[in-house]
Amino acid sequence: MITKxxxxxxxxxxxxxxxxxxxxxxxxxxPADARMKMKIxxxxxxxxxxxxxxxKLTFKDGKxxxxxxxxxxxxxxxxxxxRHSRTLNRVxxxxxx
Numbered sequence: 001m002i003t004k005x006x007x008x009x010x011x012x013x014x015x016x017x018x019x020x021x022x023x024x025x026x027x028x029x030x031p032a033d034a035r036m037k038m039k040i041x042x043x044x045x046x047x048x049x050x051x052x053x054x055x056k057l058t059f060k061d062g063k064x065x066x067x068x069x070x071x072x073x074x075x076x077x078x079x080x081x082x083r084h085s086r087t088l089n090r091v092x093x094x095x096x097x
Contacts, residue, residue: 001029001078002085006038007060013053013069014045020053022069026077057081061088 011027013020027042034040045051055077057065063084067077 002082002089003030003034003038005060005085005088006057006081008039008041008058009034010041010056010058011054012043012045012051014047014049014051016047017053019070022072022074022077023053023055025074026055026069029074029078059084059088 009027009030011023013023015024027040030040045053053069055067055069057067059065065080065084067080069077072080
């Protein structure tokens with residue numbers, strides 16, 4: 001997963017529910033130095049909370065992507081993130097030095 005172009009990550013999940021697995025695995029896929037390179041905001045809900053889990057990404061070009069992790073699996077999330085990151089990578093490669 002290309003995380004170079006992610007500026008901020010916001011997650012909210014209940015760790016005791018099965019649909020929150022996507023958020024937890026996404027956070028585990030971030031590199032070790034991610035907190036120095038991007039803003040990460042994580043909200044862990046209580047055991048009895050009925051709020052749905054979600055993942056919101058902000059890229060360095062300003063695009064925001066809000067993903068419903070109740071319906072998406074981790075592979076789907078990685079594909080969506082990589083799709084936009086590859087576009088930003090191409091634009092960066094084409095810019096003159």
